[in-house]
Amino acid sequence: MSNNSLRKKTWSEICVEKDVGILLKNIDLIHEQSAVELPSKKEVKLRMKNLRLHSSGVFSNVYRGTLLSPGPRKEIALKKTWPDFEGDSQVNTELNILLGLSCRWHKNIIRVLYTFRSITPDNKIFLLYPSFLNYICETMIFEYLPKTMSNIVKQIGGKYPDYIDIKLYSWQLFNGLSFLSNNHICHRDIKPQNLLIEPISGVLKIADFGSAKFMRRMTKSTSYQVTRYYRPPELLLKATYYSPQVDVWSGGCVLGEITKGSILFPGKNAKDQFKLVMDALGSPDETDLMDMKAAISIAGARIAPRGLRSILPYASEEIINILQRILVYSPEKRLCGKVFLSDPFFQELFVPNKRRTNGTFVSNIITLDDLQKLPYVFLISNFAKKLIAAIFC
Structure with a gap:
């Protein structure tokens, strides 16, 4: 028997496994959850369904699901993280960084829509790890890309x-x-x-x-x-x-x-x-x-x-x-x-009306706003002037 099979599972590993098991038992239910909307920081009530496992790691699970409300119905991704604590506390750096960026959203950075906290997927875990009673699971809800x-x-x-x-x-x-x-x-x-x-x-x-x-x-x-x-x-x-x-x-x-x-x-x-x-x-x-x-x-x-x-x-x-x-x-x-x-x-x-192999326009992705942020020397070139006039005017 290997050392890996004998070692005691960590807090994170147990939570990750338990959370998936609980979800599978309730996969057809509509999930309601209080959460904080970003960047407004307003408290909202989420209604979600069809939550299923998308991927998993040592410290987290990522689920895919459908957000029913608030707002229009759309596909979302939920990332639930259980830090493996050493000492008195540990900051969820990922959450802190993304919260800091939520007010300065950039189109090429994944966007956090909502966040909420929960204690644990199963209170029985505390029988094995009573010292973690006050620690929490951080959940972030993102826009979904397939x-x-x-x-x-x-x-x-x-x-x-x-x-x-x-x-x-x-x-x-x-x-x-x-x-x-x-x-x-x-x-x-x-x-x-x-x-x-x-x-x-x-x-x-x-x-x-x-x-x-x-x-x-x-x-x-x-x-x-x-x-x-x-x-x-x-x-x-x-x-x-x-x-x-x-x-x-x-x-x-x-x-x-x-x-x-x-x-x-x-x-x-x-x-x-x-x-x-x-x-x-x-x-x-x-x-x-x-x-x-x-x-x-x-x-x-x-x-x-x-x-x-x-x-x-x-x-x-x-x-x-x-x-x-x-x-x-x-x-x-x-x-x-x-x-x-x-x-x-x-x-x-930047060639006018340039299309991708699937027929969609490149200018749907790289916009006039993107071009205006490039160095001045680039923008005043004759090529760029003609480009902007052809694509955006």
């Missing part, structure tokens, strides 16, 4: 990439990352599974802020963050002082993945992950290591770069070019923000 980027990677990438969708989704991803960085938020787990998609319209929203952190100044943080395939080199080298630029590297890995149709750097472990990065980019030099604030040194002979083309054989030259400016060792030199969003790489999106 897919994640991981669901569509193989559809838009590979030998015959859909460059319009690749550009449209990557523009939205980096638009959301720019907003987070400007608000001193580091997501720390950007990956296809955390990018929600509405494939018909082409909308993308960044979700799952369970690993996110406010970073108003360079404070010490754990290096064991970000799913391995998307982990930037500074974290692979155990840096504990880093910035939201870690998300930019992850975003570049996502862009590479949706172009390739599979994971860009599929390392078997952290050491192998860094080796794959060096195979493509070459060994970092002393300046790179200083910029990354690396906590460990690199042994062995220097590796010459094979180039990104070696792992992206079917990618266009413009994809290779922009990835070469994102996937660089020095965090502050990574292409991002408005400079990225106004790069000529995206000009194809």
